[in-house]
Amino acid sequence: MPKYIWLLAIATTISVTGGSFLWPLNTIYMHNELGRSLAFAGFILMFNQGANIVGNLVGGVLFDKFSAYKTILLGTLLSASSSIFLAFNHDIISYSICLLLIGLGSGITWPVMFAMAGSVWPEGGRRAFNAIYVAQNLGVALGATIGGYVASISFDYIFIANAALFIVFTFIVFFAFKGMDEERNRHMHTNVIEQSGKIKDKSTFTALIILSVGFFVTWFAYSQWQSTIASYTQDIGIPLEQYSSLWAINGFLIVLGQPLLKLFTDRITSPRKHIYVGAVIFLGSYLIAMYAEAFTMFAVAMVILTIAEMLIWPAIPTLANELAPQGRAGFYQGFINSVAAAGRMLGPFLGGLVVDYFNIQVLFYGLIVMLLIPFFTTKLYDRGIKPEQALKKEA
Numbered sequence: 001m002p003k004y005i006w007l008l009a010i011a012t013t014i015s016v017t018g019g020s021f022l023w024p025l026n027t028i029y030m031h032n033e034l035g036r037s038l039a040f041a042g043f044i045l046m047f048n049q050g051a052n053i054v055g056n057l058v059g060g061v062l063f064d065k066f067s068a069y070k071t072i073l074l075g076t077l078l079s080a081s082s083s084i085f086l087a088f089n090h091d092i093i094s095y096s097i098c099l100l101l102i103g104l105g106s107g108i109t110w111p112v113m114f115a116m117a118g119s120v121w122p123e124g125g126r127r128a129f130n131a132i133y134v135a136q137n138l139g140v141a142l143g144a145t146i147g148g149y150v151a152s153i154s155f156d157y158i159f160i161a162n163a164a165l166f167i168v169f170t171f172i173v174f175f176a177f178k179g180m181d182e183e184r185n186r187h188m189h190t191n192v193i194e195q196s197g198k199i200k201d202k203s204t205f206t207a208l209i210i211l212s213v214g215f216f217v218t219w220f221a222y223s224q225w226q227s228t229i230a231s232y233t234q235d236i237g238i239p240l241e242q243y244s245s246l247w248a249i250n251g252f253l254i255v256l257g258q259p260l261l262k263l264f265t266d267r268i269t270s271p272r273k274h275i276y277v278g279a280v281i282f283l284g285s286y287l288i289a290m291y292a293e294a295f296t297m298f299a300v301a302m303v304i305l306t307i308a309e310m311l312i313w314p315a316i317p318t319l320a321n322e323l324a325p326q327g328r329a330g331f332y333q334g335f336i337n338s339v340a341a342a343g344r345m346l347g348p349f350l351g352g353l354v355v356d357y358f359n360i361q362v363l364f365y366g367l368i369v370m371l372l373i374p375f376f377t378t379k380l381y382d383r384g385i386k387p388e389q390a391l392k393k394e395a
Helices: 003-020 023-033 038-065 068-088 092-120 126-153 155-176 180-187 202-226 228-235 240-256 258-267 271-291 295-323 329-357 360-370 373-380
Strands: none
Touching: 003 092, 003 126, 003 155, 023 038, 023 092, 023 126, 023 155, 023 202, 023 228, 023 240, 038 068, 038 092, 038 228, 038 329, 068 092, 068 155, 068 180, 092 126, 092 295, 092 329, 126 155, 126 240, 126 258, 126 295, 202 228, 202 271, 202 295, 202 329, 202 360, 202 373, 228 240, 228 329, 228 360, 240 258, 240 295, 258 295, 271 295, 271 360, 271 373, 295 329, 329 360
16 A cells, blocks of 8 residues: 555544544443433534534535645644543533534544545555545544443543544644645646536536435444444443443454455455445344344344445445546545534434434334435436446446
């Protein structure tokens, strides 16, 4: 892999490790420590992801129009300063405001990460996006492994660790990414000509929207593991450190499972088929979780969920990159990341409402029905693209 892919991957791992001390425990902290309802916790997380959506769109546009380096530095400084403040002030008001600002800063950062990966290694295809995805999940595994045990001692240490790693991430960005803009331009076939911010081809943007509907559904369902399912595991007596270990399983399986994944993707190269297979496996994980009453069954469901996301998560940015007109890679990656954030935004809030007014089983039935939608959106998303613009059809 090119040098900048390695740098992006290392920085991603450090950033996500810091974030993973906190985000799996957000709902548990607000519900169990601060005494707020699940719906309230979901409402705060909704604002966090709403800010993330705004950040993704802003970050994508700034990448295309302005500077990759200055854009990622802006997002990093915003997240780091908010994390430092949160380390010393985590009452509900401070907590809510800092989560919003962290969401905004992270939103600005991630489209640059993905767009840079596609820009500096265009011949890498799925591999470029998979490198960032694997780095994210290595961070999830490390953060979740340590975070649950740290939180069982004191939540104060969680906030301190989160802030410390954001500071390290900021230094890496400041000193290692200064040549990012030159590297991006060097790898582009032509420099960006169109800077108007307008979508040049409406058919590709329509295809992106259709593709995004299925992506939204999968993230809506996935977010329940960090909110309603997280709280449900506590209600049925599963210890906090065991719940956190589910995310360690998730992260380490993604990293260690790459050789087996490569065997599959080398034989079936179509990102569209990866989504089909992943969606089927996704359904299976929720069927198991619906009847789980012990940690072992939740662990099995998490393993199955992880296999599904390993196929789906890198495939969507890959297709978005293929759809993007020249000079719009940042916007398309920002858009697709904002859709994922929208799923994470509405998932905890609406899922919390369902559980508060009905029960967790009703939520599971609803999720299983919703998870049929990605099959249709993946099948239909590029039907409206002109023949000369269409992606290569799968065999």
